[in-house]
Amino acid sequence: MLDLDVVRARFPALASGFVFFDNAGGSQTLGSVADRVRDYLVTNNVQLGASYAVSRASTERVEAGVAAAAALVGASPGEVVLGSSSTQLLHNLALAMHGELRAGDEVVITSADHEANRGPWRRLAERGVVVKEWALDRDSLRLEARGLEPLLGPKTKLVAFTHVSNLLGSIHDVPALTRLAHEAGAKVVVDGVAFAPHRRVDVRALGVDYYVLSLYKVYGPHVGLLYGKREHLERLGNLNHDFLAEEVPYKLQPGNVNFELTASLGAIVEYMDSLGGLERAFADIAAHEEALSARLLAYLTQKPGVTVHGDPTPARGRRVPTFAFTVAGREPEAIVRAVDPKGIGVRHGDFYARPLARALGCGPGGVVRASAVHYNTLAEVDRLVDALDEAIDRAR
Numbered sequence: 001m002l003d004l005d006v007v008r009a010r011f012p013a014l015a016s017g018f019v020f021f022d023n024a025g026g027s028q029t030l031g032s033v034a035d036r037v038r039d040y041l042v043t044n045n046v047q048l049g050a051s052y053a054v055s056r057a058s059t060e061r062v063e064a065g066v067a068a069a070a071a072l073v074g075a076s077p078g079e080v081v082l083g084s085s086s087t088q089l090l091h092n093l094a095l096a097m098h099g100e101l102r103a104g105d106e107v108v109i110t111s112a113d114h115e116a117n118r119g120p121w122r123r124l125a126e127r128g129v130v131v132k133e134w135a136l137d138r139d140s141l142r143l144e145a146r147g148l149e150p151l152l153g154p155k156t157k158l159v160a161f162t163h164v165s166n167l168l169g170s171i172h173d174v175p176a177l178t179r180l181a182h183e184a185g186a187k188v189v190v191d192g193v194a195f196a197p198h199r200r201v202d203v204r205a206l207g208v209d210y211y212v213l214s215l216y217k218v219y220g221p222h223v224g225l226l227y228g229k230r231e232h233l234e235r236l237g238n239l240n241h242d243f244l245a246e247e248v249p250y251k252l253q254p255g256n257v258n259f260e261l262t263a264s265l266g267a268i269v270e271y272m273d274s275l276g277g278l279e280r281a282f283a284d285i286a287a288h289e290e291a292l293s294a295r296l297l298a299y300l301t302q303k304p305g306v307t308v309h310g311d312p313t314p315a316r317g318r319r320v321p322t323f324a325f326t327v328a329g330r331e332p333e334a335i336v337r338a339v340d341p342k343g344i345g346v347r348h349g350d351f352y353a354r355p356l357a358r359a360l361g362c363g364p365g366g367v368v369r370a371s372a373v374h375y376n377t378l379a380e381v382d383r384l385v386d387a388l389d390e391a392i393d394r395a396r
């Protein structure tokens with residue numbers, strides 16, 4: 001079981017009493033991460049790679065941060081590319097794949113993804129690549145194998161899909177879907193941004209070719225992480241200086257990584273170690289999140305006029321605690337603005353998953369999204385429920 005007092009004490013922002021339920025937009029940051037960023041800047045802010053003592057120490061700290069990032073996803077340091085965001089890394093990946101994707105080749109994207117894992121692949125159409133769209137299953141509101149199968153063929157080179165929808169919170173069966181794509185000879189690139197804050201990422205167990213996540217949603221700083229199988233990274237084109245063409249992952253990190261933020265990444269892993277290690281920590285996180293989900297869903301699913309989009313069950317194997325809902329006759333923005341004065345952060349919109357919001361039948365205001373992580377408490381869920389209840393009833 002998570003000790004919530006111990007957990008919450010690690011996040012200085014929580015001491016303000018503000019209730020954060022926009023965690024899918026960005027989690028709060030560990031105090032230990034912030035301390036490392038500051039410490040790097042005030043003691044080690046020199047160029048890496050020189051022989052003098054301070055530079056040697058800086059190099060070590062940044063390398064340790066990369067190793068920690070790799071450990072967090074079960075990869076080795078040479079398989080991890082860091083950048084400013086997942087969006088940037090996926091655009092860079094698409095650019096670096098120009099040499100292996102030719103006119104007539106096919107890529108599959110989904111209607112459930114954040115645009116970060118759609119736009120870079122859609123743009124390949126300008127080069128003659130055929131872009132097909134895998135639609136969310138209308139009944140299950142998930143990405144199902146039966147939706148993918150008819151899109152696969154000998155020309156399919158890549159399938160880009162999401163591990164968890166950032167609107168619906170539903171967890172997709174990445175290993176099975178990946179196997180299906182592999183059987184057709186295609187690679188997969190999986191968006192793990194909405195999964196990684198909630199469950200352990202193990203890229204080898206998932207079997208993926210590429211996997212991306214945003215560490216500012218995993219209790220860390222604003223850094224994006226792209227995992228790629230080493231042999232794939234070696235084949236990718238060079239985005240850096242000509243003479244760095246053989247340097248993996250440096251050839252994919254033009255301008256290099258952000259030193260102070262990278263140096264702080266070990267603090268995320270150390271935090272998970274303090275909770276019993278990655279396996280145990282994420283198992284306890286999943287159990288606590290299920291309790292949070294059950295409490296919020298108990299309210300949302302019985303409140304007249306409220307539609308919860310996606311899975312209405314709290315089961316930890318099926319969803320993370322990210323909830324999208326709409327209220328009959330009420331603009332999502334009006335609900336959110338009525339909650340704002342209560343010192344609770346929720347948000348409305350399509351969250352850049354526009355085709356999905358459209359498929360759900362949402363108007364331009366999108367959905368109301370409330371997203372929890374493990375540092376949220378049941379008492380906070382109760383505060384949110386009271387605030388929502390008032391906001392919804394006021395409209396009637």
Ligand SMILES: Cc1ncc(COP(=O)(O)O)c(C=O)c1O
Binds near residue numbers: 024162164165193224
């Ligand atoms: C599911 C998902 N994918 C991708 C992104 C983009 O991440 P980044 O802000 O690191 O570019 C987000 C951001 O909210 C997201 O929720």
